[in-house]
Amino acid sequence: MLVKAVPLVLFSWFLLANHAWTQRSTYIVHMDKSSMPKAFASGHHWYSSTLGSIKSVGLKSSDGDQPGPRLVHSYDNAFHGFSAVMSKDELESLRRSPGFLSAHVDRPLIPDTTHTSKFLGLNTASGIWPASQYGKDVVIGVVDSGIWPESPSFRDEGMTEVPARWRGACVVGQDFNSSLCNKKIIGARWFNQGVLAANPDVTISMNSTRDTYGHGTHVASIAAGNYVKDVSFFGYAPGTARGVAPHARLAIYKVLWDEGSYESDALAGIDQAVADGVDVLSISLSYRTIDLYENPIAIAAFGAMEKGILVSVSAGNRGPNFGTVLEGIPWAVIAASGTVDRWFAGILTLGNGLTIMGWTMFPARATVRNLPLYYNKTLSACNSAELLADAPSAIIICIQSFDTAEFSDQISYVSQSNAPAAVFISEDTSIIRSTSFPYPGVVITPKEGKRVISYASNSSEPTASINFQQTILGKEPRPAPAVSESSSRGPARSYPGILKPDIMAPGVLILAAYNPYTSVANIGSNIALSSDYNLESGTSMACPHISGVAALLKAAHPEWSPAAIRSAMMTTANPTDNTQKPIKDMGSNYHVATPLDMGAGQVDPNRALDPGLIYDATTQDYVNLVCALNYTREQTQSIIRSSYNCSSPSTDLNYPAFVALYDPLQERTTLTQKFQRTLTNVGNGAATYKVKVKKPKASVITVSPEKLVFQKKNEKQRFSLTISYKTYKDYTINHGSITWVEENGKHTVRSPIVVTPPEPS
Known part of the structure; x- marks a missing residue:
């Protein structure tokens, strides 16, 4: 069954699941301040009073607390209004209040795919x-x-x-x-x-x-x-x-x-x-x-x-x-x-106040709140429906490793149990590339998992909550890109x-x-x-x-x-x-x-947009490369099609990187390779560049000349790069770079250098 009416399906499903209370979101509300009664000294008091007048229509959470609208911020300068946590029904009640203008769901500040x-x-x-x-x-x-x-x-x-x-x-x-x-x-x-x-x-x-x-x-x-x-x-x-x-x-x-x-x-x-x-x-x-x-x-x-x-x-x-x-x-x-630098998170909060940012893609707007947290070493493999048949109605802790079931299998088995949600402990990085997360749960690392297991094992009545649909930007939990x-x-x-x-x-x-x-x-x-x-x-x-x-x-x-x-x-x-x-x-x-x-x-x-210098190449340059690849006449013709001139075959393409190959069978041999390159000045006039070398391990790099002087735009200058390097029997890859740095200017022109075997062992 393919569902297009997503909000209705998600809401009804969670009422049946009975592990989340009334859907609540943060809304930003725009108010007409000219409608504020004179009895209020400030907008803040008016907004608070308006919220307080709304009767909560939410269900009770599992710990018996009655939810209600909660003020988050008041705005009274550039914007007149407030932000508040409330249910959709509470928002509908607010719409009937004097001075209400509009409201929309609060979203992370991502003005810009969306990011x-x-x-x-x-x-x-x-x-x-x-x-x-x-x-x-x-x-x-x-x-x-x-x-x-x-x-x-x-x-x-x-x-x-x-x-x-x-x-x-x-x-x-x-x-x-x-x-x-x-x-x-x-x-x-x-x-x-x-x-x-x-x-x-x-x-x-x-x-x-x-x-x-x-x-x-x-x-x-x-x-x-x-x-x-x-x-x-x-x-x-x-x-x-x-x-x-x-x-x-x-x-x-x-x-x-x-x-x-x-x-x-x-x-x-x-x-x-x-x-x-x-x-x-x-x-x-x-x-x-x-x-x-x-x-x-x-x-x-x-x-x-x-x-x-x-x-x-x-x-x-x-x-x-x-x-x-x-x-x-x-x-x-x-x-x-x-x-x-974007992480799709489920925020796991333990009963002792510890908060852990895990990974989830569970596609429902839900909150698993203050439910029992359960850990059993035997059951934690979560690798069969029979094993989990006796699991209690609690957030169950599952440990995923090479010795246990695949993550997708664990989700399948847990979804057949009495557990309304789960915490999955895994170090499998491939999980975070998948959008398949059909069960309310969150993935955390083994390091974080130790803290969760310790709390669940040593507390008389361990509980946990999970907030889904969290989008986190920045350097945590991993730098980006990788x-x-x-x-x-x-x-x-x-x-x-x-x-x-x-x-x-x-x-x-x-x-x-x-x-x-x-x-x-x-x-x-x-x-x-x-x-x-x-x-x-x-x-x-x-x-x-x-x-x-x-x-x-x-x-x-x-x-x-x-x-x-x-x-x-x-x-x-x-x-x-x-x-x-x-x-x-x-x-x-x-x-x-x-x-x-x-x-x-x-x-x-x-x-x-403004690289300073470029490595350009013509069709004939690519023809010269194909001609140097030891293909038959027919094979060469299949690529370049038209009549061509193979009088100057060369694998030394004017390309912005340098690859030096070696045969691992020739262990401890020193090889030398020379590259010729031409740079074109695409800056706005005369410029002088000096070379900066970061050599690969166990190699010697020589660049000649070490300075390039351009008198005008579109002028070309040539240089050579010679690398002497050692071979390795264990298929070692070494790398470095050369960078042409503009004197008294803003441009840096960087090219990688790689020393590598040509193919896998």
Whole structure:
């Protein structure tokens, strides 16, 4: 059963469950102060009196206390009114009070998916948003599962007429007419001939660009969704949804189908996007093929690059193992996935007053209040319904480890017991990537779990409360960003001599538009919930963030090539988290991440707007690279297609990173590799830069010259970097960086250096 009327279902379910009292929220109330009776000396007294006159209609909590409205703040200067905790019925009573104007639910202060634009530093006052006019008129082609065009994220308020240069079309299909396109969605096409060819008897359930899954809708709104106020995922991540480039256009190419997905359809979609005239291609999908000449995305991306189109591709979700990036396309930007500084919390409060911030995604607006807390060492495995049959009606403590049931199984078993809620103790970081939390509970760490178990074991009548739907921002409980455990790691098997992934962007639990008739959460085993906005994780979500930033840069610098845009993002990327320490890797127990995990670092759109220097590359530079890969003539031709000149083959691409490979079988050998690079000054005039080197362990770095002097804008200067390094038999990865620092200026141009084996052991 799929439920759309979420509030009614949640409320009735909790009355039946009998472990939460009347739903209560904090409301901000606007009052007409001119209606205040003269008997009151101040607004504060009037507000307090008004609240006191409201008869509580709430149920009693489990400890017998009668709830009632409670004043939180009084406002009497810029705003006339107050904030108060009350039930919906109490609010209705308040509406009849003299002077009442309006009220709305209090939400965390997240003016901006709802938070990632702010996390990336995007703002309306300065930087790349106003400089690019929010990506105005740049067309992002999204090759995915289609789009749900009715989503508010795809309204076209505030957008100008469609550019005359646009050659695309809005193709009519099943449940999709031309009126569903607008100034935001300016193109819609679908490609399923490959599906039908492989399965002649299949019937396509939705023969149009309409998205029956949700994935394509999600990534499109991340890249270029318009502003939508007051969205959330069942109370989590509340705020204003907006894409990275909210005034960019969207052209949708549906190539993923419920009935199957084939490379031929993906190639057709990308090919048509190039013909239509997109500026950026966003491709959140990958294939199992390894060799570039057999990779349809790599081949199509080369053609797109020739036309000046930047191609952004997801790194894949095969991490955290070394060498799991399959899309190692030198002429595309490969996006890794990182966390954001947002935590979806359940606040666990013990009867002794101890408060612990745990993790939960339970999709109900509920409060588990002052219920008994129960711990039994045998039952704590929570690994069978029979074991939990004798559990009391109390909040039960479950311990999840490699020796016990999976977290999802524990939830299933506990939900069949008498326990109205649970505290799960686990150190499994993958839990926080899942939105599946159908039972009222909270996950805490083993360290916190010891304190909870101690209290439950040593107190005569232990109790606990849990508050759900809490969204916490900032540095706690973990700094951000951190590399997602599932994000694929380099080096790329297709070509390990270039750094992949290139860069990292937010990709863990990103809120964006979705198919509103797809189940995205559950309460218990038989109530399925849908939502207009969904939280999704993966490099699929990181990729459209990069696509959106590329669109902003293209709008601000229309003359820049795809390589220039990539360089600007990479050389200004941030290798540190929000505590100013090196970004950590979730997949290695929060050790320092390497460039093979995160590329150059977390994308920084505002700094990328003005990078100072760029590493540019032409089509011929990429041809020279392909010619040097020892492919056959036919294999080479399959990538670069047209007539080409292979007279100067070179793997030394003018790329903003340096990868030195070694063979672990050649233990304790010293190798030397020399790189040549050309930098272009894109600053506003003459500039001088000096190099700063942070060498990898057991290596020697020489840069010549150590100073670059540019007399004017667009001038080019060359330098060489030579690295001497030792080999290791244990597949050790060492990394460092070089940074060109502008004298008496603001620019720093950083490039990673990696010493690594070419492939896993």
